[in-house]
Amino acid sequence: MRILLINPNTTPSVTDLVADHVRSVAGAGITLVPATGRFGARYIASRAAVAIAGHAALDALAEHVAGCDAVYLACFGDPGLAALREVSPVPVVGMADAACRAAASGGRRFAIVTGGALWEPMLTEFVAAIGLAERFAGVRAVAPTGGEIAADPDAALGLLAAACRACAEADGAEAVILGGAALAGLAARIQPAVPVPVLCSVEAGTHAVLAAAGAGAGAGASRASRGAPAVASTGLAPALARLLAET
Structure with a gap:
């Protein structure tokens, strides 16, 4: 079981902290793919930071989701959760x-x-x-x-x-x-x-993402079947632009 763990703030030590705790809860049998936001706030503590973090989470999903069975949005407040679920090829669980x-x-x-x-x-x-x-x-x-x-x-x-x-x-x-x-x-x-x-x-989200990955809920569904049309874009990272353009 392969889980993409997205920390959409830009502090790698927080990613490491959460990843270590997820591994201790999940035990053997999972491969964790930790991804820290490439841009945005060091810590998310305002509406502006939340808005930017939603973009950062989408960016991380597009770059790292290939080969994963589920995604754990490891940020309390779940910035971008609905958008991630709209475009992700696998289930997405939000911590909050x-x-x-x-x-x-x-x-x-x-x-x-x-x-x-x-x-x-x-x-x-x-x-x-x-x-x-x-x-x-x-x-x-x-x-x-x-x-x-x-x-x-x-x-x-x-x-x-x-x-x-x-x-x-x-x-x-x-x-x-x-x-x-x-x-x-x-x-x-x-x-x-x-x-x-x-x-x-963190533990509640871990249990939920393991269950989602095991069930495969929503996996394989096309963007179109979830009501998400292909989107042309400008200025986005290449991986995210490709993901949004898919049907």
Whole structure:
């Protein structure tokens, strides 16, 4: 099983962090193809950075998807997810989409804790867009960004645990997602301090992409059958221009 892992920010250390965690969860039997965004923000923490990251994710898909069984968009917030699914020849799983669906399973009310204040409205909109607003207890964003947390995770553990407890005790969440590629592995470290399940978004996405790759859902479908016509373009990387021009 061959999985393309796309990190659409431009920080290779985050790609390495996520790839290592995915391998530890998935175990033997997978080949991971990590791809870091060729352009864009070092860390995605604004609407402008999200928009650019969607392009970077499409660029990485076009360059590296050949021979893969599924794609893991390893960025909480899933920039470009719908566009990737429109043009990809194999299933595409988004980290945030997978984590939210896992957290809401069984009818649970869930919340999200992440780094970076600007993510609060963006993630609220995201949850509404995937149809889970009625089960959503809200977002609590700690001040450090994902990049800052990745640089010194120990310093952020107390803040993250306190935010997760507040989600459970003040907001009524029955599960909390610790959201963000740079937060990989931290959910298990703060779980003892939180009275409800804390889900690692990286792990939730990993389980979902393995299931998608095994099922092959959507594989082999043509772009035209998914409602995506061939598109002429100017100024794009050659691989992406070719992918968009396919029928």
